[in-house]
Amino acid sequence: MQESEMLTGWPGEGAGEERPAGSREKGLNRVLNILEFLHANQRAIGIGELAKGLNAPRSTTYTLVRELVEAGLLEMAGDGNRVYFGKKLYLYGMAYMRGNDLLRRGRQEVDTLSRETGETSELCMLQSGRYTIIHSSPGTRPFRISSATGLQIPLPWTASGRLLLAGLDRSRIEAMVTEDDLVLPDGRKIEIDDFIDDIARARVTGYCVTSGLVDAYTKCLAAPVFSAPGKVEATMCLV
Structure with a gap:
């Protein structure tokens, strides 16, 4: 039927x-x-x-x-x-992937990065104001962090979130981040001023490292992927 x-x-x-x-x-x-x-x-x-x-x-x-x-x-x-x-x-999604150069090449680089390092690697973008995993390649180490393509996570919980917001003014950042977003899974709260300082620091250094945000054992290294005009369009990260 x-x-x-x-x-x-x-x-x-x-x-x-x-x-x-x-x-x-x-x-x-x-x-x-x-x-x-x-x-x-x-x-x-x-x-x-x-x-x-x-x-x-x-x-x-x-x-x-x-x-x-x-x-x-x-x-x-x-x-x-x-x-x-x-x-x-x-099928629409597959057609989008074939026609989007950033996504197509980003997936290839993420897979290569995971294969060469043994760590879980991700391609991440902003979608509807949320940090979204666009593609994930699992690591080969016995202990590895699991992640799922399509998963959306509050921006303050991630290294990539700090890079994706780099270049935005404070008012736009505050509009995209709710009070709940600032509360980590273990109940700790990130102060909005500290988060904005982290964003500014990530913009200057050109990468971001976070440790112990989502859980005590997780460390993340993220680097930006720029568009031709110099805007951060995506990030690649090791988890």
């Missing part, structure tokens, strides 16, 4: 019905919210939980999910009542 057939009993909104521009814009925003929610949770989500998490009407959520499943952007998982990303999004 095709995934879309599982949805035929769901409430709908009249096929082919023309919606006002404002309604279409609102619908698009809800689609983006669905995708962002799934990405943040990193697992298949029940439709009811999805509607509740987005604070959206259940009937509207059912309708949007059905349309996304029919388009191949989402797929039903498990018993057919949970939904997750579809194969078409994977």
